[in-house]
Amino acid sequence: MLIMKFGGRTIATPERIRRIAGLIKQRLSQKPVVIISALAGITDLLERSAFQAVSTGKVNFVPIYLKHEQMLEKLGLDPCFLEGLCRDLEAAGRGVSLLKELTPRTLDYILSFGERMAARLFAAYLSKQGIQAEALDAYAIGLKTDSNFGNAHPLASSVSSIRKRLNRYRNTKAIPVVTGFIGKDKTGEITTLGRDGSDYTASFIGSAVDAEEIQIWRDVPGVMTADPHLVKNALVVKSITLNEASELVYYGTGVLHPYMLAPAVNKGIPVKILDMMNPDLPGTIISNRGDGKKIKTIAYKKDAVLINAVSPEIFHHRRLVTNVFEILTRHGVFFHLLTSSEISVSFIAGAETPALQKALREIKMFARVDIMKNKAIICVIGEGMKDNQKTIGRIFGGLSALGVKPEMMSYNPLKTNMAFTVGNKDVAKTVRKIHNIVFN
Ligand code: ASP
Ligand code: MG
Numbered sequence: 001m002l003i004m005k006f007g008g009r010t011i012a013t014p015e016r017i018r019r020i021a022g023l024i025k026q027r028l029s030q031k032p033v034v035i036i037s038a039l040a041g042i043t044d045l046l047e048r049s050a051f052q053a054v055s056t057g058k059v060n061f062v063p064i065y066l067k068h069e070q071m072l073e074k075l076g077l078d079p080c081f082l083e084g085l086c087r088d089l090e091a092a093g094r095g096v097s098l099l100k101e102l103t104p105r106t107l108d109y110i111l112s113f114g115e116r117m118a119a120r121l122f123a124a125y126l127s128k129q130g131i132q133a134e135a136l137d138a139y140a141i142g143l144k145t146d147s148n149f150g151n152a153h154p155l156a157s158s159v160s161s162i163r164k165r166l167n168r169y170r171n172t173k174a175i176p177v178v179t180g181f182i183g184k185d186k187t188g189e190i191t192t193l194g195r196d197g198s199d200y201t202a203s204f205i206g207s208a209v210d211a212e213e214i215q216i217w218r219d220v221p222g223v224m225t226a227d228p229h230l231v232k233n234a235l236v237v238k239s240i241t242l243n244e245a246s247e248l249v250y251y252g253t254g255v256l257h258p259y260m261l262a263p264a265v266n267k268g269i270p271v272k273i274l275d276m277m278n279p280d281l282p283g284t285i286i287s288n289r290g291d292g293k294k295i296k297t298i299a300y301k302k303d304a305v306l307i308n309a310v311s312p313e314i315f316h317h318r319r320l321v322t323n324v325f326e327i328l329t330r331h332g333v334f335f336h337l338l339t340s341s342e343i344s345v346s347f348i349a350g351a352e353t354p355a356l357q358k359a360l361r362e363i364k365m366f367a368r369v370d371i372m373k374n375k376a377i378i379c380v381i382g383e384g385m386k387d388n389q390k391t392i393g394r395i396f397g398g399l400s401a402l403g404v405k406p407e408m409m410s411y412n413p414l415k416t417n418m419a420f421t422v423g424n425k426d427v428a429k430t431v432r433k434i435h436n437i438v439f440n
């Protein structure tokens with residue numbers, strides 16, 4: 001079986017839906033299991049409307065109904081086709097507005113409508129195109145999760161029932177169109193797997209049925225060697241490992257979280273990120289096998305804050321480090337790129353949030369704190385960073401020729417990445433320079 005996952009942006013317009021129906025049609029002999037997430041923007045709208053219903057007492061899901069009606073109409077389907085679900089959603093909204101209460105459980109129930117509507121709409125369209133398809137709620141084929149609403153994890157015990165249910169489709173003409181993102185807990189309440197959780201569904205179901213391949217379809221060509229907005233000749237990265245993928249998650253490159261991929265990848269099932277606009281290109285494959293000593297990509301994140309805490313008075317370096325990170329953790333501040341000396345500790349925070357300000361106020365009680373804003377992290381990723389002193393030397397040589405001074409740096413013994421900070425304004429030229437050195 002072949003898992004084909006389509007998310008928000010790939011099903012944003014009727015043209016795109018027609019296009020992916022075509023992609024599925026070409027792969028019918030591979031027995032596709034389609035995983036679908038909500039239409040573009042719908043999960044956000046559902047969330048916003050739900051919170052509005054609590055705060056204002058007014059229910060307004062109309063834009064959501066309209067989007068689906070228009071989509072149905074443009075695809076030549078009955079615009080009233082999803083009326084039943086719309087009615088259920090409306091009732092949920094009324095409940096929230098009356099009780100003025102939105103529990104994580106109710107929010108998950110409301111968010112689930114996006115995927116439930118999309119799967120039905122999409123299956124109906126496939127059927128109309130002569131591709132027999134059945135919309136299935138993931139929980140109806142046995143996807144059970146824990147009760148961690150908003151961030152639930154599928155239970156290993158659901159594997160066998162998912163396999164049994166989907167195996168039936170191996171010998172039928174019909175293809176299953178399964179909702180991503182949602183499941184049910186032991187008591188039968190709907191849960192969600194967290195934002196962008198459809199990829200997790202795809203990976204979980206793929207590993208349950210021992211799929212021959214898991215395809216995550218996007219509207220980009222895959223992971224790129226650098227941001228193509230900055231580097232015109234950026235290339236598609238052919239393959240990345242789970243370790244490399246982990247490094248990339250923080251940089252928002254659209255790579256899936258490795259814990260979502262691990263079940264499939266560790267079974268040796270290829271997970272591919274493919275481009276719906278160029279379906280014949282190989283895309284990026286995620287595997288757990290290294291592929292030699294390569295540098296894969298250059299990522300960056302702007303608008304970070306560099307913080308330096310110095311305390312010559314605290315003689316025990318360990319105490320300084322422990323105190324600082326205890327405080328950051330207590331305030332929920334995420335930090336990156338740690339370095340320390342005997343009297344100082346430095347780190348990067350993603351942004352200057354109120355939580356960070358509170359934490360720094362506490363740190364200032366025992367250390368001098370310097371704050372440097374408008375910083376960017378540049379990260380060169382690839383297991384090839386290992387034993388690649390020459391390239392590293394060339395990178396720093398290149399930067400000094402550019403007049404760019406890297407500030408904080410981190411390069412650990414695992415060496416799947418090397419990261420350093422520069423000023424925001426130097427990001428474009430730095431990324432271009434490194435790309436040139438590494439890939440040309
Ligand atoms: N529709 C959900 C979201 O927008 C899940 C997903 O897209 O994977 O987060
Ligand atoms: Mg999404």
